[in-house]
Every structure is written in structure tokens, then in C-alpha cells.
Amino acid sequence: MSTDSALQDGRELLDAVARRRNFAIISHPDAGKTTLTEKLLLYGGAIQQAGAVKARGEQRKVTSDWMELEKQRGISITSTVLQFDYTGNTINLLDTPGHQDFSEDTYRTLAAADNAVMLEDAAKGLEPQTRKLFEVCRMRDIPIFTFINKMDRPGREPLALLDEIESELELTPWAVNWPIGSGEQFRGVIDRRSHEVILFSRAERGRQSEERHLNLDNPELKELVEAELLEQAVEEMELLDAAGAELDLELVHAGELTPVFFGSAMTNFGVRPFLNAFLEMAQKPVARQSQDGPVDPLRPDFSGFVFKLQANMDPRHRDRVAFVRVCSGRFEKDMTVRHARTGKAIRLSRPQKLFGQDREVVEDAFPGDVIGLNNPGMFSIGDTLYTGTKVEYEGIPCFSPEIFSWLRNPNPSAFKNFRKGVNELREEGAVQILYDNDESKRDPILAAVGQLQLEVVQHRLQNEYGVETRLEPLGYQVARWVTGGWPSLEKVGRIFNCKTVRDAWNRPVLLFKNDWNLNQLHEEHPDLELNAVAPVVSGVEPISL
Ligand code: G4P
Numbered sequence: 001m002s003t004d005s006a007l008q009d010g011r012e013l014l015d016a017v018a019r020r021r022n023f024a025i026i027s028h029p030d031a032g033k034t035t036l037t038e039k040l041l042l043y044g045g046a047i048q049q050a051g052a053v054k055a056r057g058e059q060r061k062v063t064s065d066w067m068e069l070e071k072q073r074g075i076s077i078t079s080t081v082l083q084f085d086y087t088g089n090t091i092n093l094l095d096t097p098g099h100q101d102f103s104e105d106t107y108r109t110l111a112a113a114d115n116a117v118m119l120e121d122a123a124k125g126l127e128p129q130t131r132k133l134f135e136v137c138r139m140r141d142i143p144i145f146t147f148i149n150k151m152d153r154p155g156r157e158p159l160a161l162l163d164e165i166e167s168e169l170e171l172t173p174w175a176v177n178w179p180i181g182s183g184e185q186f187r188g189v190i191d192r193r194s195h196e197v198i199l200f201s202r203a204e205r206g207r208q209s210e211e212r213h214l215n216l217d218n219p220e221l222k223e224l225v226e227a228e229l230l231e232q233a234v235e236e237m238e239l240l241d242a243a244g245a246e247l248d249l250e251l252v253h254a255g256e257l258t259p260v261f262f263g264s265a266m267t268n269f270g271v272r273p274f275l276n277a278f279l280e281m282a283q284k285p286v287a288r289q290s291q292d293g294p295v296d297p298l299r300p301d302f303s304g305f306v307f308k309l310q311a312n313m314d315p316r317h318r319d320r321v322a323f324v325r326v327c328s329g330r331f332e333k334d335m336t337v338r339h340a341r342t343g344k345a346i347r348l349s350r351p352q353k354l355f356g357q358d359r360e361v362v363e364d365a366f367p368g369d370v371i372g373l374n375n376p377g378m379f380s381i382g383d384t385l386y387t388g389t390k391v392e393y394e395g396i397p398c399f400s401p402e403i404f405s406w407l408r409n410p411n412p413s414a415f416k417n418f419r420k421g422v423n424e425l426r427e428e429g430a431v432q433i434l435y436d437n438d439e440s441k442r443d444p445i446l447a448a449v450g451q452l453q454l455e456v457v458q459h460r461l462q463n464e465y466g467v468e469t470r471l472e473p474l475g476y477q478v479a480r481w482v483t484g485g486w487p488s489l490e491k492v493g494r495i496f497n498c499k500t501v502r503d504a505w506n507r508p509v510l511l512f513k514n515d516w517n518l519n520q521l522h523e524e525h526p527d528l529e530l531n532a533v534a535p536v537v538s539g540v541e542p543i544s545l
Contacts, residue, residue, distance in 0.1 A: 020091075031127070116143070118258065174260060176192060303329060304331065320377070334349050409470075481533070504543055
């Protein structure tokens with residue numbers, strides 16, 4: 001390559017990275033994630049009308065026959081990533097499936113995100129799902145932007161909502177705007193940095209409310225807003241100022257301080273100012289940790305990792321898609337990349353961009369983007385793809401399973417499909433598979449983080465592979481991987497009050513009924529090192545059923 005074209009490529013990459021922002025929304029069901037997503041997409045011109053996101057979901061609900069499960073899966077199928085352009089920036093919104101029950105899928109998506117938007121319902125504050133997802137963000141110190149939604153409805157005291165974030169999440173909140181009144185008396189917000197007031201006007205349900213902007217010292221304001229509401233908001237703002245914290249971007253990027261915004265997604269109030277401030281403050285695609293240290297997104301050679309696999313996205317084609325987060329360099333269609341785990345060279349001829357159910361072939365992609373690759377079974381979660389010198393990204397942490405169940409196949413003639421389904425769903429990471437140490441018990445054990453994961457596996461086996469299965473709970477709740485594998489386990493001899501099984505990589509896993517039994521083992525064998533999650537495997541093929 002000539003120096004000139006290398007220079008031009010470098011500039012192009014620099015520009016693409018500078019313009020990219022990627023984030024995921026973390027929230028509890030019903031906080032308004034779909035509504036907020038829709039409003040963000042409207043600004044990006046990615047959809048033409050309000051209601052489009054929802055309408056597609058509703059339509060699917062009607063045509064679906066697996067009711068609730070299909071609906072929930074529908075969410076994760078249709079919106080793995082939504083890309084849109086806004087004011088010259090390219091924004092990638094990664095979807096975290098909105099399951100009531102938490103699942104591993106969500107965690108993996110967060111592994112591909114550079115920023116998170118924590119969405120709260122003003123009346124409810126922090127809710128269980130939000131807390132769990134927050135913990136995952138915290139593990140990687142992802143910057144968090146908080147949007148407190150549904151301000152048009154009676155909610156909790158704004159100061160109490162901030163206190164809750166501070167005391168329960170140990171995250172310093174910094175209110176970027178401050179609400180004037182709430183519920184029936186919600187009048188708007190004051191931007192704390194510019195002292196500009198954005199007035200809220202109640203619009204018909206689902207309609208865009210009018211946003212009027214005036215300065216806090218504009219005398220006209222007194223005619224538009226009740227004096228006591230305005231006074232209270234100003235007093236509270238002074239209280240916040242006196243508390244002294246500064247909006248320090250370094251702290252935001254370190255995941256220690258969260259800018260907080262108040263608004264109402266449904267009435268589209270405060271969404272645009274939020275998006276503008278987010279673009280100003282959010283982290284650009286950052287260097288990712290590989291086994292040999294951080295990899296700069298500006299590294300000229302392409303690299304990325306697989307964070308999600310999904311089989312049968314389109315049931316008519318029975319295809320399997322691997323989602324790759326681009327981490328460095330420019331990705332181009334027809335590129336030949338190397339697969340770090342197996343060392344194989346692969347030509348990527350049909351990379352896809354997915355928007356809802358629509359797909360289009362992508363010509364190129366840059367750090368922060370997500371591409372979908374056709375996966376004929378060669379990609380696993382956490383796999384790295386690269387060009388140039390070898391890069392291998394650190395694996396995506398698994399979560400310790402808490403639910404274990406035999407998966408029975410009562411119909412021996414369906415064994416072939418049963419085996420195919422179990423292997424493919426394991427590969428996809430829908431569930432972890434364990435095997436009894438006693439080889440006469442050949443049925444697989446499903447190990448999951450949430451009960452819904454098991455139900456999804458059962459439904460998918462039936463719908464996609466045509467096998468009806470039965471779940472039989474094992475009655476264990478805690479799993480530990482043995483550091484040092486079988487030799488370490490043999491060294492300690494016989495152990496009690498736990499069951500020894502093996503995982504898909506033939507590694508010993510101990511199952512306990514409760515933490516008490518686990519602690520007992522720790523006391524009896526202090527030298528036996530145990531791991532709550534499966535260590536990342538590289539270079540080995542798993543055992544299939
Ligand atoms: P989710 O994806 O987080 O689960 O939430 P979703 O957007 O579906 O919103 C849940 C409910 O909250 C919806 O009402 C939605 O209209 C409402 N909502 C979202 N944002 C706001 C807001 O700013 N103010 C108010 N008052 N409500 C809001 P629904 O009745 O369940 O559904 P729908 O009939 O509106 O479709």
C-alpha cells in the first residue's frame with residue numbers, strides 16, 4: 001500500500017471513530033425502553049413515525065403462536081443493534097433483551113457496549129433488573145447516563161431518586177437538568193449548565209409536546225410557571241450546587257459519575273436535549289483489552305469479537321448469525337480474516353447489518369459498529385477475528401448458573417434432532433450444558449442463570465427442531481469449576497454434599513445444594529481452588545452430545 005493511501009485510510013479511520021458512539025439501555029421492564037428507543041430513532045430519521053417499533057412488536061404478537069415467549073424472543077431477535085446517524089454522528093444502540101427474568105444474553109450484549117443509558121421510571125426509582133444490569137456495567141466501568149422517565153406522571157422526589165443512585169449504586173449522580181414540579185404539575189426542566197428553561201406542554205397522548213426554551217431570568221417565565229414550583233426547583237438546584245460535585249468527564253468515563261436527565265419519553269420531552277448531551281459526553285469507541293494488552297481502535301488492521309450468536313433468526317432459512325463488535329481498523333466486505341481460536345483464515349463475503357428484521361449487506365464497518373456474520377458453526381461467543389498481527393480479546397465472562405435441570409427426551413426416535421438442537425443451542429450460548437459423571441446417565445443437564453432461559457430452550461427445541469422435551473430439576477443451586485481440573489479434584493479424594501459433573505470441555509464442575517455446603521467444602525479442603533464461572537477456553541473444541 002502506498003504511503004498516501006495508508007495516510008488516507010488512517011484519516012478515514014480516525015474520523016469514523018471520532019463520530020461513533022455506541023450504547024445499550026439498561027432498565028427494568030416497563031420503564032419505557034421501547035418508547036425511548038423509538039424517540040431516539042425518530043431523531044435519527046431511522047423510522048418515520050412514532051409507534052413503528054411497537055407496532056412491529058404487536059404485529060408479531062398477533063401472528064405468533066408461542067405467545068409470551070415468542071414475544072420476548074422477538075424483542076431480542078429484531079433489535080440486536082440499531083444504527084442511526086444524528087448530527088453527523090453514527091450511533092449504535094445495542095439492545096438488551098427486556099426479559100423479566102435475567103439471562104446471559106443481556107450480559108454479553110453489555111460486553112460489546114462502550115456506554116450505557118440507565119433508564120428509570122420516576123415513580124419507581126431503581127428496580128431489580130436495573131440493579132443487576134448495572135452490576136454488569138460496573139464490572140467493566142462503563143460510563144452510565146441516567147434518564148429518569150415518566151416525569152409527566154406523579155413520581156418520587158427527584159432528590160430522593162438521586163440519593164438512591166448514590167447510596168445504593170455508589171455512583172455519584174450529577175443532574176444535568178432539574179425538573180420544575182412533577183406529575184400533573186410538571187412544568188419542564190432547567191438546564192443546570194446554561195440556566196435555560198425548557199417548558200413542557202401537555203400534548204395529546206403519543207403526540208410530540210411543544211418544547212419552549214427561555215432563560216431562567218426571563219421575566220416571562222413567571223407568567224408561565226407557578227412561582228412556588230419555580231422557587232422550589234431553583235432552591236433544590238442551589239442545594240445541588242452547594243454539594244459541590246463537578247461534572248467531570250473523566251469521572252463519567254471511569255463509570256464513577258453519572259449525568260442525570262429528567263424527561264418523558266412518551267411525550268418526547270427532554271429526549272433531544274438528552275441525545276445532544278449524550279453525544280457530547282459519551283465515550284467514543286475505546287481501546288479493548290486483549291491478552292497482550294489494550295488494542296487501540298485506531299490500529300489500522302481490523303479486529304473484533306463475537307458477543308452473540310443467534311440461530312434460526314429467520315425460521316424460513318434456518319440460518320445462524322454471529323454478531324461481531326468491531327474493535328479496531330476498518331472492516332470491509334469480502335475481507336479474509338483470521339479466527340484466533342482455530343487459526344483458520346475465513347473470507348467474510350456476506351457481512352450484514354441488521355435493522356429490525358431488515359438486513360442489508362454491509363460494505364464496511366468501523367470500531368463501535370456491529371456486523372452480523374453467517375455462522376455455519378465455526379464461531380463461539382468470545383471468539384476474536386483479526387487481520388495483521390494476532391489479536392485475541394479477553395473472553396466474555398460467563399455468569400455462574402443457579403438453576404440446573406435434566407433435559408429429557410422421551411422419544412428415542414427424535415434423538416438425532418434432540419442432539420442437533422442441544423448442540424446448536426449450547427454453541428449459541430442459549431444455555432450451558434453439563435454432563436453427569438456417570439456415563440450411563442447420558443441426558444444433558446441444562447445450567448442457566450434464569451428460569452426463562454430453560455423455558456426458551458424447551459420452546460426452541462420444539463419449534464425449531466421438532467422435539468418435545470421434559471425438564472427435571474436437579475435441586476442444586478450453586479456451581480463451581482475446579483481450578484486445576486481433574487488432577488486437583490483427585491488429590492483431595494472423596495468429597496461430600498456435592499455432585500460432580502463435567503462441562504462441555506470435559507472439566508469438572510461441582511454442584512452444591514446451597515452456599516452452606518460450599519462453605520463446608522472450603523473449610524474441609526482449603527487448598528482446593530474453585531471458580532464461580534467457567535474459565536474461558538481457547539483452542540479446544542467442545543464435546544458434543
Ligand atoms: P419497556 O420497553 O421498558 O418495557 O417499556 P415501554 O416503552 O413499552 O413502556 C411501558 C409503558 O410505559 C407503556 O405504556 C408506555 O406508553 C409507558 N411510558 C413510557 N414512557 C412514558 C412516559 O414518559 N410517560 C408516561 N406517562 N408513560 C410512559 P403501556 O400502557 O404499557 O403501553 P402502550 O399502551 O402505551 O403501548
